[in-house]
Amino acid sequence: MAEQNNGENKVITIYDIAKEAGVSPATVSRVLTNNAKVRQEKRDKVLYLVRKYNFRPNALARSLSDTRSKVIGILVADIRNPYYAELFASCERAAHNAGYTVLLTNSSGDPQREGELIELLQEQRVDAFIQMGGSVDALFSEEQYEERLNRDMAHIPVVVTGKVEGMDCHMVRIDSAQAMKLLMEHLTGLGHKRIALIGGRMDVLGTHEKFLQYQQCLAEHRLVFDPTLVAEGGSYDMESGYELMNRMFDNGAEPTAVIAVNDFSAAGIVRSIVEHGKRIPEDISVVGYDNTYIARMMIPPLTSIDYNYEEYGNRLVQTAICAIEGKETDRLQTVTPRLVVRGSSGKAPE
Amino acid sequence: MAEQNNGENKVITIYDIAKEAGVSPATVSRVLTNNAKVRQEKRDKVLYLVRKYNFRPNALARSLSDTRSKVIGILVADIRNPYYAELFASCERAAHNAGYTVLLTNSSGDPQREGELIELLQEQRVDAFIQMGGSVDALFSEEQYEERLNRDMAHIPVVVTGKVEGMDCHMVRIDSAQAMKLLMEHLTGLGHKRIALIGGRMDVLGTHEKFLQYQQCLAEHRLVFDPTLVAEGGSYDMESGYELMNRMFDNGAEPTAVIAVNDFSAAGIVRSIVEHGKRIPEDISVVGYDNTYIARMMIPPLTSIDYNYEEYGNRLVQTAICAIEGKETDRLQTVTPRLVVRGSSGKAPE
DNA sequence: ATTAGAAAGGAAACCGGTTTCAGATCCGGA
């Protein structure tokens, strides 16, 4: 009705270009994809018309005939978490450079929603699928997730950041043992002996690993494991860090250093510490994981584990692309973490 | 090569279902889209096979024949900025509820990249296009942007959060005059007379508006405008807020309250203030815009302007969908801001 | 001048859905 049917305003196709140029659609296609010889004269004519009409080929039609969509689907648990935002931004850059588009979806941590989104991505015929966080990271539900993967994502390459054992997909993981080691060496080097681990949930793979590595590192440094110095059972946000740290104080624990499972939690932990009248780092040192801008934003700035998001995202995307193109790559790759020391950690009090 | 060509592993289509069910592809399509009567017996058979093979229709093929892709493209300036992340998450929810998929792209603030991404979205045949930030927000470059819109996006509905005059697209804007009024009333009510405005760049529409409204509100409250209490010329991050606040101290300005153009900047401003040995809010009150989690995270928590992201995103998406479906809506809509008072603002010092 | 071989380009099939059109089947009423 309200459409302007003035003829000028129609979406032009390869056929329109072909007709006006006096060639066949096949020739226009050849010029555009540049994968066959076309006489210079005709090529020029086609290109002239393409520019004249600002023609853009319909990617949907192309994908349909290629059976390659040149789209990589990315599923994150929560895009508001700067960790995922950084990683996504990096993946997008890498994909763009490789001629791929990324389709981001956000499960908000809801498993049902996650399932719907996986179906959605499948319907959109993404060439590959990268999942960061969500059920790949949950310790229980492994079976369901694997089943879903095998059922829904049959023959679409999948790259995940979590899980390890026996899954038919590619994995790019952080060397979290190394990360914990860096933190522990840093803290013990500063003389800390009562080091707490706070935040997250043990049924999340990464957190569980941190816990195990924490115990192991304690042993290596000949420190005793004190269960009152471990608090978990929250989500990964500030509020949760705040609660857990308060609870630890309530229980009478007196750590001289705290390892937060992520920067977000660290922000809450710091607040709790400040409210309890302690100074950072003079009374208590705080360190975290992820090194997002939150770490830089805190007062004092947070010592944190950096993953080099640029490289991490790049690896995820490259792995996906290799899988799409049938090239062989390691099914399990590892990203090496780095320690960034800032003002939130210092010498242990006497 | 490494593909499993075991026959089982092929992507099944509507034709496969049709053949096995002994009906025509048209009938399968009718069952799936549910927009025509099909005899119960055949319907059941088709649905049975759909479930058996976990069949998912190819959205690309569907879009191609519909000329409706059911995809809304969203272009943001920087997804790492929690303001955009919140808004995106909200848009995605709204779109999902309405049966649409969103395709997010991130320009990283690069105008050239932005142009490429607009082309990309066009090639992907998005049904509508929502732009938040980036060149829609730039004061100069209006002409180029409009030209691009008219050239590239011909006949695709566009919804933007910036700009106003004479553009052929829909706009959903925040009532920024109201927002400034809320902040100023709050601060003057607390007795503040030397109120600074810090952050951002004047060539960005929203920031320019804030500046004008700031002056106007000062006048309304019979306060003198002091140019040394305005600092701009940075980006919208923490570092920039830090620098600008430092500069203001260096210039000898002594505000009792600071309005930051966004939470991000406020975080840097707070750091500068703390480093200068002042207390918040006893010596200086700080307030900001956006009310992202950063505001909650800061110490003390930041008084900030909230936009109700849920509603904002919803409006953006609903406007886009109305435009897609040819329904009439206001071309300019306004979101009403709300003041959230927290610990960072208090009575003016004597 | 001929002709083999390479290069160029058109016709048509294909990707996997939706939809129009027309024919087939069903129903109740005369």
Added chain:
DNA sequence: TCCGGATCTGAAACCGGTTTCCTTTCTAAT
């Protein structure tokens, strides 16, 4: 029993590209 209309359903065209196949047109060698 027969008929008219409503209900179903299949054949075929279509969406807009790519690609195969085959014919036409060059080019260069004999």
